[in-house]
Amino acid sequence: MAEGKKQHTVLIVDDEFVVRDSLSKWFAQDGFRTASAEDAPHALKMMDSGPWDVIILDIKMPGMDGLELLKRLREIDANAQIIMATAFASVESAVQALKDGAFDYVTKPIDPDHLSHLVSNAIRQKVLTNENTLLHQHISETAVSSEIVGQSPQMARVLDLSMTVAKTDTTVMIRGESGTGKELIARTIHANSARRYFPIIPVNCGAVSESLLESELFGHERGAFTSAQYRRKGKFEMADGGTIFLDEIGTISQKMQVELLRVIESKQFMRVGGSETVHSDFRVICATNRNLEAAIADGSFREDLYYRLNVFSISVPPLRERRVDVPQLAHFFMHKYAAVMNKNVTEITPDTMDILMRYDWPGNVRELENVIERAMVLAVPPSIRTCDMPFQTVPKKEGPEDRTLDAIERVHIEEMLKQNNWNISRTADVLDIDRVTLYNKIEKYGLKKP
Amino acid sequence: MQSIKLVPVLPVPVDLLRWLAGPLAAEFGLPVHVDAASAFDSDVAYNISRGQSNSTILLTELLRVFPGHDGKLLGITSVDLCIPVLTFVFGEAQLNGAASVASCCRLAEEFYGMAPNEGLFRERMLKEAIHELGHTFGLLHCADFNCTMHSSTSVDDIDVKGGHLCAVCAADVRRSLV
Numbered sequence: 001m002a003e004g005k006k007q008h009t010v011l012i013v014d015d016e017f018v019v020r021d022s023l024s025k026w027f028a029q030d031g032f033r034t035a036s037a038e039d040a041p042h043a044l045k046m047m048d049s050g051p052w053d054v055i056i057l058d059i060k061m062p063g064m065d066g067l068e069l070l071k072r073l074r075e076i077d078a079n080a081q082i083i084m085a086t087a088f089a090s091v092e093s094a095v096q097a098l099k100d101g102a103f104d105y106v107t108k109p110i111d112p113d114h115l116s117h118l119v120s121n122a123i124r125q126k127v128l129t130n131e132n133t134l135l136h137q138h139i140s141e142t143a144v145s146s147e148i149v150g151q152s153p154q155m156a157r158v159l160d161l162s163m164t165v166a167k168t169d170t171t172v173m174i175r176g177e178s179g180t181g182k183e184l185i186a187r188t189i190h191a192n193s194a195r196r197y198f199p200i201i202p203v204n205c206g207a208v209s210e211s212l213l214e215s216e217l218f219g220h221e222r223g224a225f226t227s228a229q230y231r232r233k234g235k236f237e238m239a240d241g242g243t244i245f246l247d248e249i250g251t252i253s254q255k256m257q258v259e260l261l262r263v264i265e266s267k268q269f270m271r272v273g274g275s276e277t278v279h280s281d282f283r284v285i286c287a288t289n290r291n292l293e294a295a296i297a298d299g300s301f302r303e304d305l306y307y308r309l310n311v312f313s314i315s316v317p318p319l320r321e322r323r324v325d326v327p328q329l330a331h332f333f334m335h336k337y338a339a340v341m342n343k344n345v346t347e348i349t350p351d352t353m354d355i356l357m358r359y360d361w362p363g364n365v366r367e368l369e370n371v372i373e374r375a376m377v378l379a380v381p382p383s384i385r386t387c388d389m390p391f392q393t394v395p396k397k398e399g400p401e402d403r404t405l406d407a408i409e410r411v412h413i414e415e416m417l418k419q420n421n422w423n424i425s426r427t428a429d430v431l432d433i434d435r436v437t438l439y440n441k442i443e444k445y446g447l448k449k450p
Numbered sequence: 451m452q453s454i455k456l457v458p459v460l461p462v463p464v465d466l467l468r469w470l471a472g473p474l475a476a477e478f479g480l481p482v483h484v485d486a487a488s489a490f491d492s493d494v495a496y497n498i499s500r501g502q503s504n505s506t507i508l509l510t511e512l513l514r515v516f517p518g519h520d521g522k523l524l525g526i527t528s529v530d531l532c533i534p535v536l537t538f539v540f541g542e543a544q545l546n547g548a549a550s551v552a553s554c555c556r557l558a559e560e561f562y563g564m565a566p567n568e569g570l571f572r573e574r575m576l577k578e579a580i581h582e583l584g585h586t587f588g589l590l591h592c593a594d595f596n597c598t599m600h601s602s603t604s605v606d607d608i609d610v611k612g613g614h615l616c617a618v619c620a621a622d623v624r625r626s627l628v
Binding site: 019030085 | 500506532533534535536537538539542543545585590601603604607
């Protein structure tokens with residue numbers, strides 16, 4: 001017990017002097033720092049001289065008994081490992097002591113071999129608990145959204161919403177064009193939620209064929225189908241305690257939509273080919289770049305599933321709507337690949353940045369990352385220059401020949417409608433006008449849905 | 451010059467103490483005497499309900515018999531020893547003090563229903579004597595499995611550990627004698 005560098009401590013609480021004295025000497029020979037208390041008031045006072053790794057606590061004492069004192073000591077220091085000792089053992093007191101958080105319960109006289117192992121285990125348990133707390137703390141500290149880059153008001157809003165919803169267990173739907181970083185937002189929500197010590201399980205619904213998706217999500221029993229040689233856990237089962245991230249939710253079939261709705265509501269399911277009901281406690285975050293309202297209108301997406309999933313919606317803006325973030329993102333990716341490629345590239349020339357700022361980024365942040373990665377391959381330290389870009393110039397957008405304000409407004413509204421697939425609500429949001437005004441302007445300029 | 455006095459706490463075969471004197475003198479580098487004339491009975495510490503003698507009371511008795519003794523005292527007995535809170539002890543010692551006591555009761559194979567093994571018994575007795583005397587020189591339990599000061603709460607532990615003090619503990623003993 002005196003093997004570690006740290007001197008361990010033990011407090012002995014017993015009304016009998018011989019017990020306090022003999023145990024103090026016994027532990028002292030093992031290198032412990034020891035102290036003793038004859039009753040509850042003294043023991044409570046001794047807590048000021050702690051922390052105590054182990055407390056040996058007698059149950060039968062005059063005044064406040066050991067069981068009552070156990071609760072008080074646990075309130076003061078929940079980390080102290082308390083071993084209850086009594087000469088008058090009973091099942092009731094043992095059960096009560098363990099329920100109230102005692103590490104163990106022994107009867108006096110105690111077998112020295114047993115006491116030695118018990119104290120070693122108690123200390124080991126305390127060390128592990130402390131390590132666990134430190135690791136949790138470390139995870140919490142590193143779980144902030146360090147990878148979400150952007151200082152635009154739009155991204156600040158997205159981050160703000162993510163942090164707010166993270167504290168709840170609400171189902172979240174993340175919307176945004178491909179490459180805007182929807183999975184990163186999902187991971188940020190998970191990393192800042194109470195479920196962060198459990199896994200986030202991503203499922204790309206669009207990348208798995210319908211026949212395999214069922215097995216992927218719910219798992220399968222051995223022999224459920226020809227190639228099912230072993231029982232396999234599904235993603236919902238793996239997400240127990242954590243979060244399941246259903247990406248491209250808009251692509252799943254009608255049959256799977258029914259299954260999904262049932263599982264999300266009941267939190268229970270059966271593996272493919274199985275008869276046993278599996279329970280799983282998961283949170284759902286889903287993402288889509290599809291216009292689900294339009295999908296409901298044309299009957300390809302179930303309205304009940306939509307409402308079940310769309311409890312809290314976060315829209316991630318495309319990069320072209322937050323160009324102010326481009327320099328920061330470009331520098332972030334430059335530093336990332338400089339480290340990966342071990343290349344001392346530290347700056348982006350102003351000409352290059354100008355090109356990056358004017359480009360429309362249809363592939364959003366993913367495209368920007370790819371462009372910077374490619375440029376980093378070609379770049380000659382210390383700069384990324386225009387010649388490292390896959391495009392050296394960005395064609396200027398053609399403006400209307402008619403330079404009147406109406407003409408410019410018409411072109412802009414038409415462009416926004418196109419970008420938002422003629423979704424009136426979303427376009428009105430982007431333009432910061434109400435839907436009625438937008439309808440009036442569509443009519444005024446004679447714009448037609450293609 | 452300091453010395454070690456071995457005192458019979460009856461009942462105990464005095465021959466065992468005489469045998470111990472040689473190896474203990476070699477281990478501690480000190481003269482070891484067997485004081486058979488000062489033998490006293492373990493009854494003084496006997497607890498009838500437990501059928502054992504209280505080792506703490508025996509330590510007190512040793513100090514009473516040898517008041518102001520400036521060497522180390524080791525009482526050896528064949529009765530089973532205990533302290534009130536533990537079911538048994540192999541021995542007890544004053545940390546950095548004068549008195550220590552050790553029992554050979556649980557060191558004999560017969561105690562565990564096995565055939566007698568005098569060699570193993572004496573080996574265990576010597577380890578236990580070195581261990582308790584070690585505490586009187588201020589030694590704590592040692593992490594080294596080969597050191598006699600390694601903690602042992604069962605006879606198997608005694609068998610596993612080595613029969614001599616490790617270099618660090620031996621140096622601590624020498625330092626305490628200066």
